[in-house]
Amino acid sequence: MSASLLAADLPYWAQALLRVLGGVVAVLLPAGTIVYVFLFKMMSFMQSRLGPMEAGPYGSLQLFAEVGKWLQKEDITPERADRFIFKIAPLVVLASTFLLVAVVPFGPDAWFTDFEAGVFYMLAVSSVSVLGILIAGWASANKYSLLGGLRAAGQLIAYELPMVLAVIGVIIQAGTMNLQNIVFAQNAGSMFGWDGLGNPFILTQFVGFIIFMIAVQAELTQTPFDMPIAESELVSGYMTEYSGFRFLTFFIAEFATAGVFSLIASVLFLGGWGIPFAWFGWDTMDDVDGWMNVVGPLIMVTKMMLLSFVIMWVRFSYPRFREDQLQRFAWKVLVPVSLVNIMITAILKVAF
Amino acid sequence: MTSTESLIDRRQLSYIAAQAADARLNVELETEGMTLNIGPQHPATHGTLRIIARLDGEQVVWAEPSCGYMHRGYEKLTEVRTYPQVTALVNRIDWLGSFANEVPFILAAEKLMEIEAPPRAQWIRTILFELSRIANVSLFLGDLGVQLGAITPVFMAFRDREYVLNLIEGATGGRFHPNFDRIGGLKDDLPAGFVDETRVVMKKLRNFCDEMERLLFGNEIFQSRTRGIGVIPKDVAMQYGLSGANLRASGVDWDLRRDQTLPMAWNKVDWKVWTHPDGDSFARCWVRLQEVRESTRIVDQLLDAIPTGPVMAKVPRIIKVPEGEAWVSTENPLGEMGYYLVSKGDLGPFRTKIRSASFNNISIVPWVLKGVYVPDIITILASLYFILGDIDR
Numbered sequence: 001m002s003a004s005l006l007a008a009d010l011p012y013w014a015q016a017l018l019r020v021l022g023g024v025v026a027v028l029l030p031a032g033t034i035v036y037v038f039l040f041k042m043m044s045f046m047q048s049r050l051g052p053m054e055a056g057p058y059g060s061l062q063l064f065a066e067v068g069k070w071l072q073k074e075d076i077t078p079e080r081a082d083r084f085i086f087k088i089a090p091l092v093v094l095a096s097t098f099l100l101v102a103v104v105p106f107g108p109d110a111w112f113t114d115f116e117a118g119v120f121y122m123l124a125v126s127s128v129s130v131l132g133i134l135i136a137g138w139a140s141a142n143k144y145s146l147l148g149g150l151r152a153a154g155q156l157i158a159y160e161l162p163m164v165l166a167v168i169g170v171i172i173q174a175g176t177m178n179l180q181n182i183v184f185a186q187n188a189g190s191m192f193g194w195d196g197l198g199n200p201f202i203l204t205q206f207v208g209f210i211i212f213m214i215a216v217q218a219e220l221t222q223t224p225f226d227m228p229i230a231e232s233e234l235v236s237g238y239m240t241e242y243s244g245f246r247f248l249t250f251f252i253a254e255f256a257t258a259g260v261f262s263l264i265a266s267v268l269f270l271g272g273w274g275i276p277f278a279w280f281g282w283d284t285m286d287d288v289d290g291w292m293n294v295v296g297p298l299i300m301v302t303k304m305m306l307l308s309f310v311i312m313w314v315r316f317s318y319p320r321f322r323e324d325q326l327q328r329f330a331w332k333v334l335v336p337v338s339l340v341n342i343m344i345t346a347i348l349k350v351a352f
Numbered sequence: 353m354t355s356t357e358s359l360i361d362r363r364q365l366s367y368i369a370a371q372a373a374d375a376r377l378n379v380e381l382e383t384e385g386m387t388l389n390i391g392p393q394h395p396a397t398h399g400t401l402r403i404i405a406r407l408d409g410e411q412v413v414w415a416e417p418s419c420g421y422m423h424r425g426y427e428k429l430t431e432v433r434t435y436p437q438v439t440a441l442v443n444r445i446d447w448l449g450s451f452a453n454e455v456p457f458i459l460a461a462e463k464l465m466e467i468e469a470p471p472r473a474q475w476i477r478t479i480l481f482e483l484s485r486i487a488n489v490s491l492f493l494g495d496l497g498v499q500l501g502a503i504t505p506v507f508m509a510f511r512d513r514e515y516v517l518n519l520i521e522g523a524t525g526g527r528f529h530p531n532f533d534r535i536g537g538l539k540d541d542l543p544a545g546f547v548d549e550t551r552v553v554m555k556k557l558r559n560f561c562d563e564m565e566r567l568l569f570g571n572e573i574f575q576s577r578t579r580g581i582g583v584i585p586k587d588v589a590m591q592y593g594l595s596g597a598n599l600r601a602s603g604v605d606w607d608l609r610r611d612q613t614l615p616m617a618w619n620k621v622d623w624k625v626w627t628h629p630d631g632d633s634f635a636r637c638w639v640r641l642q643e644v645r646e647s648t649r650i651v652d653q654l655l656d657a658i659p660t661g662p663v664m665a666k667v668p669r670i671i672k673v674p675e676g677e678a679w680v681s682t683e684n685p686l687g688e689m690g691y692y693l694v695s696k697g698d699l700g701p702f703r704t705k706i707r708s709a710s711f712n713n714i715s716i717v718p719w720v721l722k723g724v725y726v727p728d729i730i731t732i733l734a735s736l737y738f739i740l741g742d743i744d745r
Contacts, residue, residue, distance in 0.1 A: 047507035143388050147410065147726065223501055224573060232396045232499045233730045319573050320501030322727045323410065 019112050026101045030259025030304060031252050036063050037305070038312040039255070046316050070251075073244035078141050081241065086139040090242065090249035092132030097256045099125040104263045105180045107273050107296030108288040118179040119171060122264060123164050126219060129257065130156040133228065136250075137238035148237025151323055152228035155218060158330040159225075163215035165338035169208040169345040170201050170268050179267050184285055187274035198276035202269040207341045209269045211334050213310065216261045218326070220254065223315040227323055258308050266303035273300045385413060388726070392421045396499055396730045399740025401714070405721065405729065412729065415721035417714050422744040430704040435461050435535060435671050438701070443529040445708055446742040449488030449685040451480045451520065454533040457704075459614060460680040460693040461535050464673045468615050473537040473663040478617040479550070479654050480523060480532070481682075482647040486557055487516040488685035489644050492737050493564050496637055499734035500577055505568050512560040515553040522546060535671055537664035547655050554648040561645050569634075569641065578634035582720050582732035585631055592716040595709050596687025597643060598736060600627045601635035608683035616682075621653040633735035640737070672699060686710050686742055706745050710738035 010018070040062060044051030052059030077083055103118040105111040115121055130153055137149015171177055174185040182201075189199030202209050218225040229237040239250050266272060273296030274288075282288050321329065391402035400421035406414040426445065430438050442457055443450040455477060462468060469477065494509020517527045522543050524530035532539050568574050584594070589602040599606055607625040609618040626642040628635035673695040681690025687709025694703040713736055720732055 043503075047504050048511050049507060143386060147388075223503075226501060227727065230501065230727070232501065233727055235395060316504055317567075318502060319497060319568070319571060319577060320727075321573055322577060322725065324725070325576055 023098055023101055023112060026104070026106070027097055027256045027260070028252070030263070030301070030308075031256035032063055033301075033305070034255045034259055034308050034312070036060060038308065042309070042312060043316050067248065070244055070248040073247075075244040075246060076241070078241050080141040082139040082141070085135050086241075087246070089132050089136035089139060090246045090253065092135065093129045094132075094249050094253040094256070096125055096128035096132065097253050097260055099128065100257070100260045100264070103179055104260065104267060104300075105183060105273060106300055107293035108285060109290075110273075110293045110296060111180065114180055115178065117177050119167055119177040119182070119268075122179070123160070123167065126163075126261075127156070127160060129219075129253070133238050136242070137228075140238070140241040142241050144234040144236075145238050145240045148228045148230070148234045148240070151230075151234075152221065152238060154323070155221070155225060155227065155326060158327055159215045159218035159334075162211050162330060162334035162338050163219065165335065165342060166208040166211040166215060167268060168342050169205045169338075172342070172345050172349050173201060173204060179264075179272070180285075183267055183272035183274050186271040188277045188283070190278075195278035196276060198271055198274070198278070200269065200271040205269060205341075205345070207337065208345075209265070211338050211341070212265060212268070213307070214334065216265065217311060217314060218330070220258050220261065220311065222258070222311055224318045224321055225326055226315075226320050227326065230320065258311055259304055262304040262307035262311065263300060265307050266300060270303050270307075272303075273297065275299065390729065391418075396733065398495070398738075401738070401740055401743065403717070403721075403729065403733070405726075407726065410726045412721050412724050412726070415718055415729070417717045419711070419714070419743045422740050424745065426745045427704050427706055430701050432700065434699045435673060435701065438704075439533055440529070440531045442706070443531055444741055445706065445745055446488070446684065446686055446689070446710075446739050447528060448491055448739060449484035450528055451484040451524070451530045451532065452488075452682070452684045453689065454531070455481055455616075456680045456682045456684075456689055457691045457693070458533045458535055459616075459682070460678045460691045461671075461673055462615070463678045463680060464676050464693065464695055465535065465667075465671075466674075467536055467665050467667060469537045470662050470665055471659045472541075472661045473665075474615050475617045475620075475654055475658050476523075476538055476542060476663065477533065479651055479658075480520065480530070481616070482651050482654075483516055483520055483550075485685040486644055486647050486651075487513050487520065489640050489647075490516070490557065490560060492640055493561075493568070493637070493644070496734050497568050499730050500574060502568065502571075502574070505564060508560065508563060508567075512556055515556055519546070519550055519553055522549070534664065536667035537662070541663050547658070550651060550655055554652050557648050558645060561641055561648075564641060569638065575634060577727075577731055578637060578735065579630075579632055581633045581728050582724065582735060583630070583632045584716060584720055588716070588719065589631065592719065593712040594687070594716060595712065596683065596685075597639045598636055598687065598713050600625065601639045602631035603627055603629045608681060608688055612682075614680070614682065617654055618650070620657070621650055623650050623653075633731050636735040636737070670699070672697060673701075681707065684709055686737065686739060687713055689742075708742045708745055710740075710742035711745075714738050714743060 040051045040059060052062035055061040055065045077086055100122060102112045103115050103122055133152040134149045137145045137152065170182065174182045176182060176185065186200050187198040191197065191199050221228050229239065239247060242250060273292070280289065386407045388405045388407050389402060390396070390405060392400040402418040402421065404416050404418055405412050426441050429441055433441065438457060439454045442453045445453045490509050490513050494506035497503070497505030520530060521527045523546055524532035584602050586602050586604055589599050590604060605625060605627050610625055613619070623646050626639050626646065628639050675695055675697040677694050679690060679692045681688050688707065689709050690707040692705035693701055696702040721729055724732065
């Protein structure tokens with residue numbers, strides 16, 4: 001594996017600065033794009049209305065107006081809230097997003113950390129947001145928030161397991177937990193000797209892919225699984241008492257996490273930043289040309305938009321489950337199906 | 353004597369001690385319940401209804417609706433209004449289907465005056481009555497989605513309700529509060545082009561119903577959220593005095609439009625009263641969906657055979673209703689709505705009792721909410737379908 005582009009000839013502080021800037025861009029850019037393209041525009045078109053049209057051409061600057069509005073709002077802390085925990089909760093949730101994006105590879109050399117146990121790390125830090133949501137619900141000193149926080153805790157823990165089990169199929173097939181190597185395995189692979197498309201794992205692991213996307217939907221608390229927020233029941237769940245900048249932090253975290261999970265899903269199942277290596281006759285990671293560091297992120301963003309479109313599409317179309325139905329679905333359907341998937345994958349891996 | 357007293361004392365003391373021990377045990381074992389105030393300001397109560405729910409975890413142990421936050425005293429206000437002025441008030445009771453509120457009041461006054469509106473006025477009244485039912489219930493179908501977390505149906509409901517409101521506005525001049533009904537007839541005849549326009553809109557509304565059936569009623573999550581939730585058996589529904597679609601969804605075949613002879617045009621056309629045997633939330637929603645379809649059928653048939661003639665009977669300029677008492681109720685969008693009118697021969701009513709459907713319909717809430725989970729509170733309240741103005745008159 002070639003050394004990171006960022007590592008080349010730069011002092012440590014410059015590397016660190018570039019990585020921080022890159023991380024901020026990688027978190028905020030998907031969040032902003034998803035909010036504008038899907039939440040503002042696609043949702044409006046699905047609901048036979050136009051959405052924002054005034055701020056900028058086709059309302060494209062609406063997001064800046066919204067951010068400006070939120071920044072101006074008063075930052076209210078409820079009187080009986082646990083003040084310190086109340087204030088750090090949104091940051092904990094957002095931190096989980098930044099931690100997640102740290103392992104996502106965007107190109108042959110464009111990554112933040114090249115981590116051997118990348119998948120393991122990704123699954124571990126995605127649970128940090130549960131902690132933030134739980135303490136937000138508890139610290140708000142509000143009954144709706146408490147119910148929302150507890151629901152979120154139960155739900156997110158229940159859907160961790162199917163997500164882990166869905167990814168195990170990919171790990172077995174790729175033989176590695178390094179996300180960069182998973183991308184390589186897919187693009188350098190071949191299907192029955194034909195390498196024109198590589199071997200994206202969505203073809204062999206489609207069961208795992210579907211379970212992973214359902215679990216992502218639940219992790220993001222998007223609509224069929226949005227009981228923690230459930231605005232018609234719990235007002236706004238754990239976010240009820242938040243206003244101004246802290247609410248904005250939750251909001252960014254929600255959509256940034258949607259973007260980052262789409263990125264991870266595209267790495268695990270859709271071939272990530274790569275194009276089939278056979279097209280250009282690349283055999284190893286070192287053969288990959290430097291221009292993939294520019295094209296790769298664009299391919300990643302395209303795949304991210306595709307997957308977050310699916311997430312948002314489901315979000316705007318479905319009513320929500322009840323809490324017990326959601327638990328039943330996780331434990332009685334998703335977990336057994338993903339276990340069977342793992343078993344079949346393992347058998348086929350040994351057989352071929 | 354003293355020995356028996358001391359015996360009783362000893363018994364009592366041991367009993368009290370046992371009770372106290374039990375209580376301690378209970379305190380140790382049972383978790384502390386939580387009282388959740390849903391409302392008066394809450395997204396799911398479409399207004400200012402307050403549900404006080406005592407929860408054990410997410411399960412409701414005890415619940416009670418607390419209404420009156422929006423009481424406007426219409427019964428009292430009618431006493432200081434003349435008869436023609438009252439219709440402007442009662443428009444605001446069920447604000448989504450406001451024309452339907454005027455009709456029973458006007459019919460009660462006409463009954464006392466022993467006059468009857470000319471046939472054309474009766475037919476137009478029935479058409480507007482059914483249009484306001486469509487406007488009301490189609491919004492319910494969209495709102496149902498929002499309550500269950502699906503945000504798209506409500507916009508479709510608003511879009512298609514707009515066509516109906518335009519029709520009502522075209523005929524009466526008011527989108528929400530027509531104030532169009534007069535004692536002895538109507539304020540005006542229908543405008544030119546109303547009939548053709550209405551036919552087009554009725555076709556759109558039938559499409560809307562099909563769309564709702566595909567988008568919402570056919571959805572598995574929707575069905576699993578509503579089927580078997582908040583079951584109201586037939587006898588309980590009748591004991592609590594439910595009416596309208598809530599009663600018909602419990603399997604009671606009862607519709608005042610068919611079962612009553614009023615000077616209206618319902619019995620002149622062919623339509624069906626839908627009932628559902630289940631009595632759960634899904635049944636209530638489904639019955640309402642079918643009612644919108646039936647209403648479009650009624651309107652279509654009424655338009656086919658609308659009689660010609662005047663829209664106003666001969667009534668004196670200054671309306672004085674003769675002494676007497678009258679009770680008229682109609683099958684409004686929300687259920688049975690009636691007015692008990694007491695007249696002393698003055699310009700205005702001496703006393704008016706308004707029987708509105710939602711007030712009786714939510715009386716079952718403590719019974720039906722016992723033992724359900726918090727998300728089901730919202731499902732059940734949404735499927736019972738009340739309008740705050742109709743509860744707090």
